[in-house]
Amino acid sequence: QVQLEESGGGLVKPGGSLRLSCAASGFTSSDYYMGWIRQAPGKGLEWVSYISSSGSTLFYADSLKGRFTISRDTAKNSLYLQMDSLRAEDTAVYYCASLSPGIWFREPFYFDYWGQGTLVSVSS
Amino acid sequence: DIQMTQSPSSLSASIGDRVTITCRTSQSISNYLNWYQQKPGKAPKVLIYAASSLQSGVPSRFSGTGSGTDFTLTISSLQPEDFGTYYCQQSYSTPLTFGGGTKVETK
Numbered sequence: 001q002v003q004l005e006e007s008g009g010g011l012v013k014p015g016g017s018l019r020l021s022c023a024a025s026g027f028t029s030s031d032y033y034m035g036w037i038r039q040a041p042g043k044g045l046e047w048v049s050y051i052s053s054s055g056s057t058l059f060y061a062d063s064l065k066g067r068f069t070i071s072r073d074t075a076k077n078s079l080y081l082q083m084d085s086l087r088a089e090d091t092a093v094y095y096c097a098s099l100s101p102g103i104w105f106r107e108p109f110y111f112d113y114w115g116q117g118t119l120v121s122v123s124s
Numbered sequence: 125d126i127q128m129t130q131s132p133s134s135l136s137a138s139i140g141d142r143v144t145i146t147c148r149t150s151q152s153i154s155n156y157l158n159w160y161q162q163k164p165g166k167a168p169k170v171l172i173y174a175a176s177s178l179q180s181g182v183p184s185r186f187s188g189t190g191s192g193t194d195f196t197l198t199i200s201s202l203q204p205e206d207f208g209t210y211y212c213q214q215s216y217s218t219p220l221t222f223g224g225g226t227k228v229e230t231k
Contacts, residue, residue, distance in 0.1 A: 044224050047220040059219075093172060106175075108156045108174035115167065
């Protein structure tokens, strides 16, 4: 059974940093592209970033470039999101998700398996 | 960036009703369009991918149509468990974008 479990969220002051982790089980996450999506309280979904199965290709939402860094550790079957220079508007639940295999073939793809999310609150 | 315009933003319908949600994109995305359902406090779940393909395990009352810039999610006969918020999402190009959501409430 595929499971994704995020951790690392919490309360941080503006300008601070947090590192989110996403532990995968039930499948070899390194075979898949993986990504992060966030949802501010009471708001819609916003894509943050995704990383290729090899880790060589990274994509970010334009508004986050330079502050957030996605990475993965294949040995630990884990995905990470390093968040620096945090702002109040980064307050959200952060979900990790796997991307369906269609992305390998430049075919339609979707966010397949999702974690339960971890809450990041940025406030003084 | 590809803008996603979803409508309506909310709706209230009776059990058994046919419900239709539309999603319009700012440029053609072929069939690179997905639909998700989200319930309060839970992660989204994909219902339809590639505009019209039903995800495994999703009831057949859900269907998707469209191509290019105009897409539709239809629930043929609304059930009590279908309450929640529905989002469209394009995977044609980065940045990946979501529609603003449609909150479905049962009367």
